[in-house]
Amino acid sequence: MSADTPPSADGELSPDDVSELRAQIEALEAEVSDLRSEVDEGSADRMVIIATKGTLDMAYPPLILASTAAAFGYDVTVFHTFWGLEILHEENSKDLGLSSVGNPNMPLPNAIAALPGMDRMTARMMRNRIEDNDVASVEELIETSLASGVDLQACQMTIDLLGYDEDDFYDGVTTGVGAASAFQDMADADIQLLV
Amino acid sequence: MSTETATETLDVKGQNCPMPVIKTKGAFDGLAAGDVLEVVSTDSGSMSDIKGWAESTEGAELVDQAEATEDGTAVYKHYVRKAE
Incomplete structure (x- = not known):
């Protein structure tokens, strides 16, 4: 030289x-x-959440974190798989279930909570509480997340497994994605959460 | 900081976490440089949430936060300026 x-x-x-x-x-x-x-x-911070649960209480953490992270300027992907798919299912998301059975934090003994109709009642009580406390509905949080640029993904394998159709999901939900793309997103992300 | 200095007001009364922060971000994006956004919330958690959001957001400066009572309800006011 x-x-x-x-x-x-x-x-x-x-x-x-x-x-x-x-x-x-x-x-x-x-x-x-x-x-x-x-x-x-390439400096945008990234977060990936894997949402695997579809009960009313478990729909909230991924959606609240995702929309909040988007407000912080993060690129956010939420990969919904197994029962997490229910959150993105337009019809089912408005009627997510909740059970007192096996949940020692609920004020009902298991023997009573297991009676027919009790799950529906528990879910309804929770939904009323959510409304009374000015907490957004699952639907609102989904719309907000999508409007904030969050990529809500529905795992294709679980869509097929549960017999759903792509049209069953909210407009704007990404379908046709699998574990490999989720893994690739996770490898590139600053924060990875399994919910 | 009084309401007079705010150039825009965002009313998120009756909305709970995480909505105040998300809507603040949305309104903040629409501000011009130097504008001050007033956010009015009934969520007590917004005091720490909006502070944290402003600290982590480039160009957002939390000018003031105040707690008041309106019609018997606690109201939390936040003033965020967009950097010039």
Whole structure:
């Protein structure tokens, strides 16, 4: 490399050396600015949530976190699989279930909670509480998430498994995606959550 | 900071977490540089949520936060300025 060439005998740089150094500096500056713009372009923070549960209480954490992260400027993907698909199912999402059975935090003994009709009642009570406390509905949170640019994805394998049709989901939901694309998104993300 | 200095007001009364922050972000994006957005909320959690959001958002400066009572209800006001 010519930059390693020792200066002339009197220790001074010849005009040729100077212009060569100048050219090298310019090339390096161009390279730095290229790299800088590359880093800036890819600098958006990313979050991926895998939503696997479809009960009324478990629909909230992924949707609230996703829409909030979008407000913080994150690129957000929520990959819905298995019962998490119910959240994106336009009809089912308005009637998500909840059971007191096996939930020791609920004030009903299991023996009573297991009676027919009790799950529906539990879900209805929870839904009323949600409304009374000014908490958004699942539908509102989905619309808000989509409007904020959140990519809500429905796992294709589970769509087939549960016998759903692509038209069953909210407009704007991404279908035709699988574990590989979810994994790729997770590998690139700053935050990965399994809910 | 008084309401007079706010150039725009966002009313999110009666909406709970996470809506105040999400709607603040939406309204903030529509501001011109130097504008001050007033957010009026009934969610007590908005005091820490909007503060945290402003701290993490480039160009957003939380000018003031105040708690008041309107018609017997606690109201939380936030003033966010968009950087010039």
